Amino acid sequence: MKIRTHISMSLDGFVTDANGLPVWDYTSFDGTGHGYPEFMANIGAIAMGGTSFRQGLEGWLTGWPYGERPVFVLTSRALPAEAPATVVAVGSAEELIARLGAADFEGDVQLLGGPQAIASVTAAGGLDELGVVVLPVVLGSGIPLFEGEAIAFSQERWAASQDATDQAHVRPMYTLLRQEAYPDGSMHLVYAPPG
């Protein structure tokens, strides 16, 4: 069992636009390309954050997309009453990872998102594959896949870093497992997180 993502990101790093609309709505993606059917073919369970679940639920109730597969929602709140019986709330990434390991299903786990859920599962050491489809579009605003701090250049800070004698420019590297370019210019990158 592997916990895997298949998430689309704009070239400038956003998974949604400023309204929360997934970035794939800006492309030709209709659920049949970008390696998505191949990815889903071996998915036996779904995990997602509470925000993603509550955002998606209304639409999903008109045609529940996950069949009998268990769906784990990372949330500190109670699930909406209309959630199907296959949906389970878990309180932490650690609990999510443990529950997934103990659950009765075949295949891998789709970690749907959002970014907070992916970050917390990654930090807890549970993410096996970070699969990202980089779409050839620049959005300019939205929800970033990676929460980061943008900094402007500072000559002083840079000079100080150059003077430092003990610079440790080391970060744990991801491992690029595979990659594929699609006809629409999207680029599928699949990484194993460090450690």
Place this chain on the structure above:
Amino acid sequence: MKIRTHISMSLDGFVTDANGLPVWDYTSFDGTGHGYPEFMANIGAIAMGGTSFRQGLEGWLTGWPYGERPVFVLTSRALPAEAPATVVAVGSAEELIARLGAADFEGDVQLLGGPQAIASVTAAGGLDELGVVVLPVVLGSGIPLFEGEAIAFSQERWAASQDATDQAHVRPMYTLLRQEAYPDGSMHLVYAPPG
């Protein structure tokens, strides 16, 4: 003559760390991989922003890396007195594009950076190839390649966007021209900007 970038970016979109140190210092890059020698082989002129020039100048003066090639610096300020005679200041992206078109050199132009210079040349319609090497590292902070606005999810904003009947989820798409994976897990993506 094409204006081209070959710039490294972390997986989370930063071209430098928080000190302004280029992200390639976090990798094994030593100037001989990542397609860089092949890229530079046909470069006849260099263009960069004023911040990049002033940041790099001290180091470059100990071994000027550009030979006799003309170097155009996009800046509203006077050049430092120690700048070599091959360095020319230009005041706008439009002027830069015009000067490059009229200059006497063979081959393409390396648009070195930084992000502001790339953005302004792109906005002025002058960028022919956006070449980005995506390094398999997450930095968490630094200077982003694309200036963007990070937004948190809002149920209200999302609901409003779903209710809208005239959604125009269209952005000009980049064209993925070519891509190459390198042994260290870096991924070279080369795009033509829209339009």
